[in-house]
Amino acid sequence: MKGKLSNPPVYYTIAQAQFNPVAAMANYINELQNSFRLQGYTLFDQEKVSQLIFREAPAKAEVIELPIWRITNTDRTSGFILGQSHLAYHTTHYQEHSQFFDNFLMGLQEINSIVKLDHFSRLGLRYLNAVLPKSQENVLRYLRNGLHGIEFEVKPKYSLHESIFETKVKLCSCLGNLVNRVYFRLGPLGYPPDISPHNLVIMPKFIKEKYGSHAVIDIDHFIQEQMVVNFEQIKTTLQSLHIGVKKAFEANITEHAWKVWKQ
Numbered sequence: 001m002k003g004k005l006s007n008p009p010v011y012y013t014i015a016q017a018q019f020n021p022v023a024a025m026a027n028y029i030n031e032l033q034n035s036f037r038l039q040g041y042t043l044f045d046q047e048k049v050s051q052l053i054f055r056e057a058p059a060k061a062e063v064i065e066l067p068i069w070r071i072t073n074t075d076r077t078s079g080f081i082l083g084q085s086h087l088a089y090h091t092t093h094y095q096e097h098s099q100f101f102d103n104f105l106m107g108l109q110e111i112n113s114i115v116k117l118d119h120f121s122r123l124g125l126r127y128l129n130a131v132l133p134k135s136q137e138n139v140l141r142y143l144r145n146g147l148h149g150i151e152f153e154v155k156p157k158y159s160l161h162e163s164i165f166e167t168k169v170k171l172c173s174c175l176g177n178l179v180n181r182v183y184f185r186l187g188p189l190g191y192p193p194d195i196s197p198h199n200l201v202i203m204p205k206f207i208k209e210k211y212g213s214h215a216v217i218d219i220d221h222f223i224q225e226q227m228v229v230n231f232e233q234i235k236t237t238l239q240s241l242h243i244g245v246k247k248a249f250e251a252n253i254t255e256h257a258w259k260v261w262k263q
Contacts, residue, residue, distance in 0.1 A: 003262060005258075005261045005262050006153050007261050008146075008261055009129040009130050009131060009217075010094045010127055010128070011128055011203060012090065012128040013091055013100060013127050013128070013200075014088055014089070014090040014095045014125075014126045015088065015100065015101070015104040015126075016086075016123075016222075017087055017104075017120050017122065017234070018085055018121045018123075019086065019118070019120050020085065020117060020118040020119055021084055021085040022085065022115055022117075022192055025082070031114050032110065032115075035134050036107070036110060040073055040074070041071045041072060041073050041080065042074050043071070043076070043079070044070070046069050047067070047068050047069075048065040048067055048068075049067075050063050050064070050065055052198060054246060066083065067083070068081055069083075076199060077200060077201060078090065078092070078103065078200065081144070081198065086122075089103055089104040089107055090098075090197070090198070090238065091103075092200045093203050098136070101235060104238070105234065109253065118229070119226050119228060121222070121224065121225070121227070122222060123222065123234065123237055124221065124222025125220075126195075126219065127218075127219050128191070128217075129216065129217040129218075129249065130206055130214065131143065131214055131215040131217060131257070132189070133212075133214065139184070139213050139215050141254065141257075142254055142256060142260070143182065143252060143257070144252060147252065156184065156186070156213070157186050158183070158185045159185075161182045161184070162179070162181045162182075164180075165178040165179075165180070165245050165248075167221070169240045174223045174225050175223070175225075176223040176244065177224075178221045178223055178245075179220040180216070180219055180251075180252070181216075181217075181219075182216070182217055182252060183216040184213070185213075185216075186211070186213055187211055189206055192216075192218060199261060211226045217249060217252050217253075219248045221241045221242075222241070235252060
């Protein structure tokens with residue numbers, strides 16, 4: 001499968017970096033918000049999320065609330081989610097990986113210029129692809145035989161195929177993990193339970209009055225390893241992760257799907 005897809009099925013993409021915890025992040029948030037505002041991300045709100053932690057002495061579980069800040073562009077097509085130890089950039093209007101990476105790296109550089117990060121500990125990409133067959137077509141025509149699953153003489157509602165791979169992330173001597181999931185379902189196009197679009201607006205081509213049987217190809221490629229704050233190296237690592245995502249995507253789909261999305 002060669003060439004670039006002119007009609008790609010990507011409906012949501014997120015890039016995330018974890019860095020050394022900055023407990024005083026709230027002290028910097030006014031300056032950070034203003035910096036992102038000048039880059040076109042003018043919408044801003046804060047939320048507290050619950051997190052379960054385990055204390056070693058004495059050993060017990062405890063639920064704490066941590067703040068996250070959402071910084072979104074005016075038309076709600078993309079934005080940043082900032083926490084005390086992570087930054088994510090997500091979009092529902094993905095165009096190409098180079099532009100996506102540039103926007104994400106801009107956000108990381110803005111954080112670093114104000115907060116002065118020490119290191120990164122995780123870097124990952126996740127792509128959600130909508131397999132919405134044309135009228136009178138079966139969704140299975142778009143997916144390789146190994147993903148078809150079992151059949152009963154009843155109407156299917158939902159199923160999930162999951163594969164996990166260990167990868168070698170080129171150019172950074174890191175071992176990565178690639179998780180490939182394919183969801184089959186009836187009903188509206190949605191998001192996995194661990195994903196929230198945070199009020200981003202979905203691309204119009206993915207909005208349908210009626211949804212039938214469809215699938216979602218969910219590819220998550222990430223590394224967990226301490227990395228220095230070197231943005232050229234981070235960009236190279238992102239490109240290597242993207243190569244893994246692209247190969248996994250192509251391994252899921254048929255030639256028919258490629259032709260449909262290339263038109």
